[in-house]
Amino acid sequence: MKLETLSIHTGNHGEPATGAVVPPIILSTTFERAEDGNFVEGRDIYARASNPNRRMLEEKLAALEGGTDAIAFSSGQAATMSIFHALGTNSHVILPDDIYYGTRYMIESLYAHWGMTCTPVDMTDISQIRKAIKKNTKLIWIESPSNPSLKVTDIEAVVKLAQSKNILTGCDNTWATPYFTKPFDFGVDIIMHSTTKYFGGHSDILSGCIIVNESLPQDLKAKIRNFQTTGGVIPSPFDCWLLFRSLATFAVRMPVHAQNAMKLATFLESCPQIEKVNYPGLKANEYHKVAKKQMKNGFGGMMSVLVKGGQESALKLTSELKLVKHATSLGGVETLIEHRKSAEGAHSVSPDNLLRISVGIENIEDLIEDFRQALDRL
């Protein structure tokens, strides 16, 4: 079955007792045994270990990426943490230099005392990755397109290098989503999502997941699952239910995000107040070629722009926008814009005139009109 069908039907096995077409939310933390004292096959035991809503969700998440299993977490960060835990002490990880800030900060602030280290490199340059490989390198972490400069990494090329050195590859596929890029097709071992973003799609669920396929060693998969169940970093039954429901419209939301982003990027590219538009769908973009090879159905809903006139003009633009809100996060139905430098704080490497845009699914003419009137006031 295709993505559109999988996103609606996978994991929904019906409710024979009531005939409900939509699954109920099971809030119970504990589940009854059989009369003979045995556990009932297929029935959960205790909600930290598993819950019906979570199992349904995990089945759907695995199907969307074409994986063998999915493990749902209380946040994208908890999902990432499960991998670092599984790698163990004194591991070295290679990261993109403009990775989602929280991933790198996690290694440096939570895992340093475990002897874990990381080397940030420009992942679009394979020779930099090769040079960064050490004896204890356990994982190469890919994020494509990257945050906030929208660099596109050639996933296939990174996997080829990693496999030749017996190193695992993981991919944060939050931005591209399987609608545009399927990392398992290129041989990665682990996929991570902040399902808070496009999978949730409405800016009202904080959650994450890991999706695995056969290439991931069983002991590592077991460690990731154990981190979820023994650590208890799980999404609530309501969050699982809500995410399961949100995923039903995933495949109709994504093309609109991408079509709107393409039109907005083209418009902004033509505006004299804008110095540069970072969007891999634009022909002039330095990553357009690799994006065309690796992305299908479009180029996603994320972009960033550099505004002429520095930070002051950038912030003025955010305040002149009426429809588009200035807020962090991404992947929701509403368009958001964000000044990344002030969001990331002192250590930020984002240019001070950079604004990141998560393009929503409003009518594109309304979005362009909002940007037009705001740019006119700069």
Ligand SMILES: *Cc1c(COP(=O)(O)O)cnc(C)c1O
């Ligand atoms: C938001 C985000 C995360 C972190 O996810 P949370 O759900 O906020 O914990 C990780 N990676 C990327 C690319 C993100 O956008």
